[in-house]
Amino acid sequence: MPDKKTSDQNVLDKHLYIPSIDEAVNMIRRYYAQKDYQQLAVVIDYLNTQQVKNHIAGSANEFHNAGVRLTRDGFYDLAYGLLENAGIKRYPRNTDLLGDLLAYGTRCRPLTELRKWYDQLVHIPKRFWTWRAYQFAFDYLMEALPYAETEEELAEQEKEIESIFVGYKDNFRYLKDKSDREKAYMMEFEFYISKGEEDRALVALAEGVQALPGKCAQCALNYADYKFEEGCYQDAANYARIAVDVKEDQASIKLGYTYYILAMSLERLARDQNAINTANRMSEIYSAYYAAYQYMDRGREDLKTSIKRQVSVLEFDSKIPSGIDFDRLEKESGGSLSELLQLLSSKGDE
Numbered sequence: 631m632p633d634k635k636t637s638d639q640n641v642l643d644k645h646l647y648i649p650s651i652d653e654a655v656n657m658i659r660r661y662y663a664q665k666d667y668q669q670l671a672v673v674i675d676y677l678n679t680q681q682v683k684n685h686i687a688g689s690a691n692e693f694h695n696a697g698v699r700l701t702r703d704g705f706y707d708l709a710y711g712l713l714e715n716a717g718i719k720r721y722p723r724n725t726d727l728l729g730d731l732l733a734y735g736t737r738c739r740p741l742t743e744l745r746k747w748y749d750q751l752v753h754i755p756k757r758f759w760t761w762r763a764y765q766f767a768f769d770y771l772m773e774a775l776p777y778a779e780t781e782e783e784l785a786e787q788e789k790e791i792e793s794i795f796v797g798y799k800d801n802f803r804y805l806k807d808k809s810d811r812e813k814a815y816m817m818e819f820e821f822y823i824s825k826g827e828e829d830r831a832l833v834a835l836a837e838g839v840q841a842l843p844g845k846c847a848q849c850a851l852n853y854a855d856y857k858f859e860e861g862c863y864q865d866a867a868n869y870a871r872i873a874v875d876v877k878e879d880q881a882s883i884k885l886g887y888t889y890y891i892l893a894m895s896l897e898r899l900a901r902d903q904n905a906i907n908t909a910n911r912m913s914e915i916y917s918a919y920y921a922a923y924q925y926m927d928r929g930r931e932d933l934k935t936s937i938k939r940q941v942s943v944l945e946f947d948s949k950i951p952s953g954i955d956f957d958r959l960e961k962e963s964g965g966s967l968s969e970l971l972q973l974l975s976s977k978g979d980e
Contacts (some may be wrong), residue, residue, distance in 0.1 A: 646676050651688030651712070655696045659703060674708065683716040690724040692715035697730050706737040720745075723754055725763035732770040733762075752979045761810035764798045768817045772824065791821055809845045809878070812838055814846055832856060839872060846884045847876035854891050863902070867895035874921075878978035885915045886926030890933060897944065906948040915944065916952040924961060 648654045653678055661670040676682060688696065693713060700709035707837060710731065717727050728751040735744040751759075754807055771791045778784035798814035803812065815838030822831035835856075838849035850873035857864035870892035896915045900906045923937045941952050 643977070646672065646683070648673070648676060649687055649715075651686055651692055653697045654686065654712075655699050658700065658705070658708065675713065678715070678957055681718070686715070686716065688715070688720075690721040690727060693721070694724075694726045694730060697734060701734060701737075704801060706734050710734040710738055719953070721782075722750070725751060725754060725759045728754075728765035729760070729762035729764075732814055733766040736770060736773050741770070741777065744770060756797050757804045758799075759801065759804075760804065761798075761807075763811055765795055765817070767815055768794045768821075768971065772820070783789075786936070788825075790819075797823065811842055812846050812882075814838075815841075815846070816852075819849070819852060824978045829857070833963075839869065844876060847873045847878060850876070851883045851888050851891070854888070854895070856892055863898040865897045867892055867899065869893060884927055886924070886930070887924050887933070889918050889922035890937065893922050893937075894940075897940070907950070909950060912944070912948050912952075916941065916954060918955050919952070923954070924955065 648657065654673065658670060658672050661667070661673065674976065677686070693716070697709040697713055697717075697863060699877060700706075700712070712729055713731050713734070718724070721727055728747050731747045732744055732751075735747070748767060748770060751763060763912060770792065771787060775784070775787055775791070778787050795814050795817040796816075798817070799804055799811075802808075802811050802814075809972050815834050818834035819831045819838075820832065822828070832853060835849045835853040838851065839846045842849075850869045854866045854869035857863075859868065873888045874885065874892065876883075895913055896911075896918055897906075900908070900911045900915060905911045918940050923934060926934055926937075938956055945952055
């Protein structure tokens with residue numbers, strides 16, 4: 631006699647219907663979380679049927695979002711397959727989806743297999759490219775760069791990479807979100823750093839800061855970082871200030887680390903100028919260290935310890951107290967997190 635569970639499963643499989651790509655992702659994530667690998671396999675097999683590929687509901691943006699949700703859980707192969715077999719066939723000139731295929735493919739496919747998506751992308755006019763198309767095409771080409779077998783091939787690939795960030799800057803006017811422009815300068819910076827051309831890389835960052843006032847946190851922070859390492863503390867402080875002053879809906883930089891660079895730059899300047907006994911200068915330095923500690927990412931206990939030590943040394947050398955109560959900051963931080971977790975828990979019980 632057949633097992634009842636198996637029999638019921640077969641009935642369920644036979645009548646399975648998934649109306650949309652969004653619901654398909656919901657089911658994949660749910661069955662994986664429940665460790666119901668049998669039903670997970672059923673859903674994947676269902677999605678692989680030709681009729682479903684052709685007719686499952688989903689706009690280009692919904693296919694993109696489906697890929698994002700799947701890759702957040704590590705399903706790069708599955709996300710790539712959905713876009714390859716359904717999304718891009720339905721929307722062959724959607725540059726977000728072509729960019730996604732390059733991005734996901736570098737995690738689960740040979741680079742040579744991805745060249746077709748890049749070639750398909752570059753035949754689409756740049757006015758239709760999104761920031762993802764530029765960014766993921768650039769990332770793909772940078773990933774492939776070490777595999778050039780001759781100097782001629784390497785030079786040709788470098789020209790392709792340059793054409794990406796140059797084309798990006800030439801077509802800024804077509805971008806819906808102007809804050810995405812900074813990525814072009816960051817690409818240029820990364821490319822020239824990879825070639826060991828630090829001067830040209832820093833010029834790209836400085837150009838980004840000048841061209842995009844108030845929207846260039848990454849460029850400013852990277853410039854500040856390099857200038858601090860060079861011992862150019864005034865430049866480092868100036869650019870760190872620019873970075874922390876950028877207002878973003880989604881932070882593109884680590885704010886605690888940026889304030890840390892600012893604080894150290896200000897301290898080095900004050901010491902070099904024999905000004906650590908000046909109340910106004912010390913107030914500025916202490917304020918930066920305070921902000922660095924307050925905004926530091928969780929897990930960076932090494933930098934928090936360094937901040938405490940540096941503030942303590944400054945207090946001793948300058949004879950000016952900082953007024954920073956690190957113990958209270960820790961308690962407030964922990965308390966805020968506990969209160970948030972408690973609130974979320976109570977909401978879930980309602």
